[in-house]
Amino acid sequence: MIKKWLSSTIDNSGLVIFRILLGLLIMAEGFGAILLGWVEAVFVKSKFTFNFIGFDFLQFLHGEKMYSYFFVMGILGLLIALGLFYRFAMIVFTIMWTAVYLIQKESYNNHYYFLILISIIMVFLPANGKLSIDAKLFPKIKQTKIPRWMPYLLIFQLAILYFYAAIAKLYPDWLDGTFSKILLNGITQRQFLLEIFNQKWFLLFYAYAGILFDLLIMPALLWKKTRKLAIIASFGFHLFNAYSLKIGIFPFLALSFIVLLYDSIPLKFLKNEQEILTNKNFNAKLFVVFFVPFFIVQIILPLRHHFIKGDVLFTEEGHRLAWRMMLRERKGILSIKIVDKNTGVIRYHNFASELTPKQIKILSNSPDFIWQYCQKLKKEAKKPISIFVECSVSINRRPYYKLIDEKTDMATAKFDYFGHNDWILLQDLN
Structure with a gap:
């Protein structure tokens, strides 16, 4: 069927x-x-x-x-x-x-x-x-x-995004409105909006509306009886995000998918050509061979952080490619100590001298950035060195917790992209 x-x-x-x-x-x-x-x-x-x-x-x-x-x-x-x-x-x-x-x-x-x-x-x-x-x-x-399955390849990809975005929001700081408050207070300085955004009822409404939208919007768009209402909701949701969150073309790209939901578009200028069926020479097996593994990967990748030790909210391991969008605020404090192996002389590296403000901010709280930067310093050093990192991170304005093992020589540390790196410390944020 x-x-x-x-x-x-x-x-x-x-x-x-x-x-x-x-x-x-x-x-x-x-x-x-x-x-x-x-x-x-x-x-x-x-x-x-x-x-x-x-x-x-x-x-x-x-x-x-x-x-x-x-x-x-x-x-x-x-x-x-x-x-x-x-x-x-x-x-x-x-x-x-x-x-x-x-x-x-x-x-x-x-x-x-x-x-x-x-x-x-x-x-x-x-x-x-x-x-x-x-x-x-x-x-x-x-x-x-x-x-029909051709446009549904695109629709399925969007459905994967929405589904995992909804699942990612099911954590305490989202459910109790903590992050909603941080997010909304960061998008405006207008006092009357801030008064609304700081109301507990509004923060909870925003948080749960986000979950319900991500979870229900695709079924609502696919079902003809709810499609018009879902389209209105989509325009409201995405245009608000486009204005407030400044996330580029995505809100408009997401809205563009609406045209794929219709078996026919009621525009006369599209109907003035003689009907020509699809090219029967295309290789259906090629589509199966490519797209089945393609979507299997898309379904598996967002799950990988569940199989990596630690809380992804803190460690960031498995965060990327998992549709974990606009979920948390990270702030970090970082210092990098370099030890000359020949002389034992210790100095602290001034990383701010060669990085942009945005790079400094992200480097101070992101384990993979820190590892990469340490490898860069090792490569550029003209003599053997050891590198030790002192880094503490605050998640959603909690107290700062140590992120990196200060005893690990980051010059020799290895990076595991799909598993847990032992030099990243595990902390209980609850």
């Missing part, structure tokens, strides 16, 4: 419009990063970036050339929207955006990761079947129908 429903053909207008919206948002992301100073702050004013561990070879993506890099991505967004050389533009953008994501963690955002996943899926979908320059130049690719 479900297999038959998914394999049935539907009008491809939703996927086509989604392609156009996605292209415009990619264009806005590329050009906006330049115009709003993001490229300058992250890649030009910094001496280096903190890449994902193992991707040091991407450090060449730095400096003023990144203006051109993001300009090219903006152009690729335009090509995607126009449907001109769509497949090529989608592949190149996916590679370029993934590289941007991997080269810098100081501006880490789950939504950047989400855009990678959506772009990967879009590479495989015939989203240029109509309303595209490609369809004009190459009539053989024209089509008005696609299998």
Whole structure:
């Protein structure tokens, strides 16, 4: 029954419009990063970036050339929207955006990761079947129908995000409104709003509304009887986040998914072409071979922190790639002691002299940043050294707890990306 429903053909207008919206948002992301100073702050004013561990070879993506890099991505967004050389533009953008994501963690955002996943899926979908320059130049690719399961690949990816975002909120500081208060008080200085935001009833409403929205929005959008109400709720939720949290294109990207929910789009200009069925020559086995493992990984990755010793809220181990969005506030105090192995001379390293304010803030409370920076210091040292770190972290304005084992020589410490690192201390936050 479900297999038959998914394999049935539907009008491809939703996927086509989604392609156009996605292209415009990619264009806005590329050009906006330049115009709003993001490229300058992250890649030009910094001496280096903190890449994902193992991707040091991407450090060449730095400096003023990144203006051109993001300009090219903006152009690729335009090509995607126009449907001109769509497949090529989608592949190149996916590679370029993934590289941007991997080269810098100081501006880490789950939504950047989400855009990678959506772009990967879009590479495989015939989203240029109509309303595209490609369809004009190459009539053989024209089509008005696609299998229903194609847009549902995208919908399923969004559902994974929402589901894990809801589950991640099920911890004490979210459930009692503690973090809601921290978050809301940080987005405005207007007194009348602060008076509302500090009311206990409002903090609890905000906290539980966030959980319910993430948990129920996809079923509500998929069910026709609740779809209109869910669309209204989506606009309210995402536009509020776009205004208050300043999280880039994601709110608008999430709203773009609404067009994928309709089997047909009631717009006359999309109906003026002769009906052309989907290309029967596509390799269904290829989709199965690629997308089954793809989604298995997407389902497993957010669970990994449950199998790593310690509280992810404190250790950060398993935090990334798990849709743990806007969940906590971290503040850290850090000092780095360097010991000359030959002479025994001790000095404290002034890391603030070579880092941007944002890098300093994140370095002071993030174990993987600290490990990476210590490896950098070891590599740059002209003589054998030991490195010892004193670091304490406050979570959601609790007292400070020690994060790093001060007796561990970080110059020789190893990093385990998928397991617990013994040099990260375990603390009970309750």
